Amino acid sequence: MRILPNISKTFAYRVKFFRVSQIIRYYGMMSNAYVRYEEGSDRFNFSFNLEYKHVNRQFNFNRSVSETINDFVSRISTNISKALDKKKKKEKGQCATSGIDSDGLVKLLRDGVPLPSDTKCGEIIREDGLQLIVCDKMYGIVFNPPWVRSLVLPDSILADFPAYPSKIELEFASRDFSWSPIGEGFFYTPTSNDIGSRLMLTCTPRTKVAADEETYREGPKTEAISPTVVEAGPGVCPFEVRHAFTSERVSEGSFRVVSYNILADTYVDSDFSRNVLYPYCPPYALAINYRKQLLLKELI
Template identity: 35%
Template sequence: MIGKFIHCCSLHSLVYQQLRATALSTSLRSLRPHSTAVAMDKVYLRNAQNTEELHITFRYANQGLKLDRSFNFCRRMSERVDEALLRIRNNVEKELTKKSKKKPKGAAAVETPLTPITPNEIVVEFRREGSEEQILGVTFEELLKNSADGLKLRIHDTNFDVLLNQPWIDSVQLPSSILAGFPVYPLKLELEFASREHSRAEWYRAVKPANGIFNEKTSWERCAEGLIYQTSSSDVDHHLKLVIRPGNEQGILGPATECISKLPVQPGPIDCPFEQRHQYTKQPLSDPNAIRVVSYNLLADLYADGDYARKTLFPYCAANALKIDYRKQLFIKELLGYNADLMCLQEVDLKIFEHDLKHVLHSFTGIMTPKGTCAEGIALFYRSTRFELVKNYVLHLGDNISTLPVFTPLWNRIKSNEQLAKRICERSTTLQLSLLQVKETGRYVLVANTHLYFHPDADHIRLLQIGFSLIFVEHIYKQVIKERNITSQNIGLIFCGDFNSVPECGIYKLMTEQFVGKDFVDWSSNEEQAVKDVELRQPFLMSSACGTPPYTNYTTLFAACLDYIFYQSDCFDLLQSVPLPTLEQLSENEAIPSIKFPSDHVALVADLAFKSC
């Protein structure tokens, strides 16, 4: 882009008060934005590896005492069970007292408990199955040293089976924006002792009742199963409910958790231009020598979410269409529809990579490379069934161009210009270079992905950045050929990215003509930092798969061709380049991003095929 989480009757009352004052507070499950169907006869203990925290969760229901409540405690493994049991008893008693004092409708407050409670009545204790002896004087670590098998927790007249480290959902949340015709999935899903692939999920829908409250009488219609649901127009105005049972590879399922969307499904945009482009990519490529490549700048949220973006960069874009919860639905559906083999993405938010792309692009393996300390970066996704990752290289240019031996010749020619040297070394520009092997053929693909520095007077910086990048690529390319004992016909280079450079500039010339002379105009884009007596060469015969279209970036402030898929033309043939959106489509809502375009850039899509040996 341009510009851019006890049984306590034997204890003295003073000890009771001290423990009561210092114990950790209880958080009730009902206060969370999701609810877990905790079994009434189970108590769940969870202690993550290498941690001291012990979470205790159970549901206590007693009709006689008119209590049905889930409790969640956080204790420590080094704590004596006596102290924790005292805390449990205290909170059960407190809930009973609150219940007894609750004012019935149309009646005065009840000052006397409905069921009188004394300290000796509520029994809370641990026992082993078949034993009448209380377990006291040990820590939780000692209690659970071997396992929780046969361990029971008694609360008043209820006996609970103790389960240790069962599959568990710590947090689940649905997105605030759900569009009809687009995939929906948990915005957030945090699992303990469980995995997504072994968990079970079901989707339901319902129209919110007239009183605005969902309850046990609400009729929910089952829609689908699985963690991803493809919504349709029939879901409009319905709230969605996701019910998940966490599971592990042993086939054990934990208690179900449900989450209801805050807002109903909204109508999605229709006739998005990327849907027309999908007509060229209806099926994945079947030729083992063919590779479909996508390069796409997604527009990171930190560049779209702010007053500067709303008022200066993209004032023409509807406010809701700039929000990441809206935009990500569009670019995820767009990416899925290209049926690609390789996807080189730029301006990828770390949170989007972790919580969205990694899980929705489930046929792919993703590699994320942050851009310095920034919350966004570049990412490669490769189809897992087709490629095996041999090695991934990360080059932070600013940190390495003055230190890596391979860069010494070029660095020595520019380092005397202190302003130039300082500026290029302060940049967070990153190159991601991945060596992949095609499983079907054994051939190799060297995939480079980058997002070069933007500034109007920085043509010289970008040209140097691509020069250093190609030096590194050439070094790795030769190293792979030597180490793998292969010929150049069995390895091909694909270089993708947002180069922030128009075709008239030196980057395109260097990539496609292999040479930029010392007198080229880019070297003088900043007079004080002008590059003197430097020429660049690179050994690869490269072509632009999508040519030089008028626009790959289109805003009211700037519109031009900045993005490219360069490929090694003596190694690959170009099978097709998917047509880009028309000017009419790009300007339908003045510019992009818009309600139909999730980014200020458009995706490039091309099919390549290895040449016959």
């Protein structure tokens, strides 16, 4: 893995680009379990990563706040049992692969003391000092950490054209600060050395502990891998020749106007448009993620 220039979003997340030759699916979530709950909702999300014997995967649950601790722990036990059964047959010394005893290897504690089994999850999920024990591994339970809900890279990435996340959705992350560039800033422009490789984007969501402090609370890192490899660009574009006439900024009190007639994606995303309206244009060049790169490079 080769690290490429990284960028930082101070208001919500820190982002890094990597060049990789293979897809990495998960990023270690350390020894924390995470509760995400929107006030007023009747359900909550619970996530943790288990690395035990031959299992290394993230478990995600969406449960009712009215569910009891006993039922919640039983569901965790059942899902882990299924994962163990799927990966490997029962081996001596491992967690039982047919219903882990919730009073044994899966426990929910508060300050080291088991919680009453009939307690409703909604009554305790906001409390400090909660702990989860799974297969002798202890997790500190974090309530509403800064969280990356969705992180996607575009399906077309060209050398010498800026690349950036095509979708990023956050939860419980502050949004009141401007971009602070590190390295290349928010955008990364792939080079010819990157052709044939994928881009990996890692994002660490964060929020300020207090408005008047420079201390941040961070959530777990999230990764996104570009669905395609970096490809060679189209070469010199007509607008690059035109840029020679506007190489300097305009004088104070003046501004330039750019007028565009950008073909909407809805008019090109059909067999009729590809075969009848624009048969002279290759399909990849009609794709909006390809055209956006050219437009972006022309404007900036």
